[in-house]
Amino acid sequence: MVHILYIEDEIEIGSWIANDLKERGYKVTWLESGNEIEKYLSSTDIGILDVMLPGLDGFSIGRRIKKEDSNFPILMLSARTAIEDKIEGLSFADDYLTKPFHPDELAARIEVLLRRFQKSEDILQIGHLKIYTKDLQIINQKNNEEIQLTGKQYYLFQYFIRHLNQILTKEQLYEGVWGESYIEGDKTLMVHIRYLREKIEENPAKPTIIETIRGIGYRVKQ
Template sequence: MGKRIVYVEDDRQIGGWVKEHLTGRGYEVDWLTDGGKLSVRPEEYLAAEAGRAACDLVLLDVMLPGLDGFTLGKRIKEARPDLPVLMLSARTAIEDKLAGLEFADDYLTKPFHPDELSARIEVLLRRFGRLEEEALSLGHLLVYGEAERIVDARTGEEIRLTGKQHQIFQYFLRHRGRILTKEQLYEAVWQEPFLDGDKTLMVHIRYLREKLEQDPGQPEIIETIRGIGYRVRA
């Protein structure tokens, strides 16, 4: 069973796609449209029961019917200070962020990319000791937490990537074993249409291979599939 996230969001459209995304990433998502079940005795709802795992993280919208997210979040933290709380809000004012961060462990403003949400959740789970550090072995590489940390198993040294290199490699890992076209990769990472003949992606992959491959001239991690694109083997 995956990590259990209690998610409080009254907007059904947003709640639906967030739950679908997180479920697809292996989380067990307990979605509530208001804070009623959490407001009186939060420690009971967040604890394990028959057929239900204990909560590992609370994902909490600010604007809720009845009790607002700030008040609910404070009650949760008072009852379970060991539990990470991530606030979600369309409010971008610094005053609102500071108010949220008085008790919450992170604050993410809407709209947000689902991959950023997943990354922040993983960081909090790791910080609170709720995410086991299981390494994915790729040749001579040990990859932790979907490329949050990459270690060369031969030397024990950590390999550091730039922002775009990190995003490209993350996308490869999420689609391990699949052949990805240049168009797919570019549009997923840059969030804009791919223009035929653009060499930007190829340049970034060349630099990425220089960091990851034992022999960049004969890559074994990021394979070139001639005439189609690239693949990282499962």
């Protein structure tokens, strides 16, 4: 799960944005000042900073963060629309969004920055799939389109990726994804594997991503 460090001192705005981002599936640490940022930098993936803050302003905080870690993506939020402020912000930050804005635009800009700063070790290449492991974004490189997984498909494929190259038994998969003991003869896992293959395999009838290991279970091999 992507972890966002969000710094905003206005309670109403901060609550609105933090709650919206959480509903979109992000983990959010919301601070009202930059006094304790050092505690969170190593565990967060991106920073969203308001410019007008008590004490150190967002520009000063952003510069401090970039000095510590130049690869930490920063998005500035500000009601300041003057070109001079934007230029100052973009002299160190990676994006600058002026208020008011639509939450969909903020979310889109977050995703762009996350992809830009994605570390190479967080990207898997399996067959025709490019997989960004932090948020399990899957791109079909044949058409450059994103493959959307829903519900248990997502958690099932995530489990495979966490156990890449391992042969997993039906019992391991069911207990790992459903959190319950597997009952012999239950078709639930098999049905979800079929649905998952229909989305990610070039030819679901002859799967190459999710291998069936006869008599044992399944494997995703890089």
